[in-house]
Amino acid sequence: MSIKIKFYLLVLIGFVIVGLQSCKNDFDNLYQTNTVTIQLNYPDDFEVAENVTITLINYNSNITYTEITNANGIATFEIPYGIYNAAVSELRTVSGTAYIFTGNTSLTVTETDKNSDVTTINLSASKANNIIIKELYNGGCQKDDGSGTFYRGQYVILYNNSVVTTSLDNFCFGAAYPYNSQGSNYFYSNGSLSYETEGWIPAAQGIWYFPEGISLEPGEQIVVALNCAINNTLTYSQSINFANANYCTLYDIDVYSNESHYPAPSSLIPTSHYLSAVKYGIGNAWSCSYTSPAFYIFATQEVTPAEFATNVENYGNYGGSATQVYAKVPIDWVIDGIEVFKQGDDNQQRLTSAIDAGYVYLNNKNGYTLYRNVNQEATEALAENAGKLIYNYSGGTTDLVDGSTDPSGIDAEASIANGARIIYSDTNSSTNDFHQRKKASLRD
Structure with a gap:
């Protein structure tokens, strides 16, 4: 072997040793x-x-x-x-x-x-709450012809997780600013939400409230269409059919007049199941983010929802904007909430820790839904559930990045269909309480 070749070999070996030592240092630092x-x-x-x-x-x-x-x-x-x-x-x-x-x-x-x-x-x-958010479907589904996403047909399901009948009088829907978790949040100061210590949460743009006279028995649920309360499957087969006399819907066309969001509801939904709106911001449709809402339910105390939402003393201007108005909802009024983060983005919490100390990821556009986990211990403890619970739940999305599933292993919807009573997890942390489900429960 020539002297020149030996020299090059020695130089190459030197580079390899340095490279290996560098990799070792990186590896060691990774596990410090x-x-x-x-x-x-x-x-x-x-x-x-x-x-x-x-x-x-x-x-x-x-x-x-x-x-x-x-x-x-x-x-x-x-x-x-x-x-x-x-x-x-x-x-x-x-x-x-x-x-x-x-x-x-x-x-x-x-x-x-x-x-x-x-x-x-x-x-x-x-x-702890009697009424909880059982499911939130907000991310849309693919159109049949592959041309894009149908974002409407959103819904929320409320569920009575308690043992007492509960009225929905004075119950309202709100969503916090910013609409998307990755948006600029002007409420952050020194790493904290400015309103957390002040005892309120912003309700962006407007609120919706239930008509009087609707109650839920223990273990009973109610479906509320957030927009397009029709049989959407006639146009988009992977969407939702809201033609059901037991459903409710957001529909107050004199307040929110966008007919593409709010076509006349299915004739099967009685007008007594229409929620009413109060608008104090701009826009002709109420926004529930398609990617990452901070959605919550609250019940007014000592005043009606309309009295609260029309009182200008309760208003604030988001980021100093005269058009981005919010109402200050007292934390004590909030019943339940869900903090949704967008997959792959730099997200920020909007709900306070008293409402939701965690978050759940959503991979939108694919018909996925956010579904509450089962409280396994409490559900299995009910004597009436003997022989009725269905296990080996496989509806989660753990095969996806940031996917999740119900750790109880109980198939809640199949168990309900089998006559079981489900008690859902309610720890005030969406990380513990929710998972991303591959299919909306209304499509089961």
């Missing part, structure tokens, strides 16, 4: 960890609880880590470097009343920051 201590801070008048689960989700890898608290409300993690969302949701009964404690915060784990200080999560307490 630090210890993180988290302390739960409960509201006044509530005792610290033991064995509460704290969940950390890495923003970049979406890997989840969990630990449980000790008797002092403290949990310790050993986790890789990165930026994390820390969230807590605890359900507890106090003097016969069910409470949900929720909270979240962000934290950064680095080599230089040894996290010697304790990270505190301040918890909010709210009473």
Whole structure:
């Protein structure tokens, strides 16, 4: 072998050694960890609880880590470097009343920051709800001819998760600004939502409210079409048929006049099932984001929905815009909410931790829906469910990026059809309570 060839070989070997050492350093850095201590801070008048689960989700890898608290409300993690969302949701009964404690915060784990200080999560307490959002279908489906997406035919299903009959009088729908989770959020200040400590949530553009006289029995649900309350399957076979006398719909054509969003509802839906609107912002149609809404239900107290929503003292201007008006809904009025994030985007929370301490991803345009998980323990504990529950649920989307499924393994819709009574998860965290389902339940 010539001297020149030997020289080149030595140089090549040198590059390989340097490259391998560099890869080793990158590999080592990837798995460097630090210890993180988290302390739960409960509201006044509530005792610290033991064995509460704290969940950390890495923003970049979406890997989840969990630990449980000790008797002092403290949990310790050993986790890789990165930026994390820390969230807590605890359900507890106090003097016969069910409470949900929720909270979240962000934290950064680095080599230089040894996290010697304790990270505190301040918890909010709210009473558990009788009425919950069972399902939200907002992302649209593919058109039959492959020409694009049919975005309308949205709906929400409300469900009585309790053991008492509950009236929907004064119940309302609201959605927070910004409409999309990846949009600029002018309410953020120093990493926090400005209204969280002020005790309210914005209702963008307008609200909808139920007519009087509608109640739900325990285990009963009601479907509400958010737009296009007709048999949409006649035009788009993968969409929704709302021609059903038991359904309700948003329809107040004198307030929101866009007939492409609000064609005359199916004649099967009685006019007594039409929700009414109050508009204080601009637009001829009420917006529920096709990608990532912050959708919630609330019930006014001591005033009617119309009185609340027409009172200018309750208004604010989003980002200082005279046209982007919102109403300040007291947090105490909020019954349930769902924070939806868009897959693959830089999302920001809009619902406060007292309403929703988590979020759920949606891959829109494909007919997928956001469906609530089953509370397995509570559902299996019902004697009336013996022999009626259907397992091996396969309707989730865990085969997709950011997909999810119901960890209980119970097929809720099949079980209901089999005569079972379902108790759904209600921890005030969409991360725990919802999953992305491949098919809307109204299409089962």
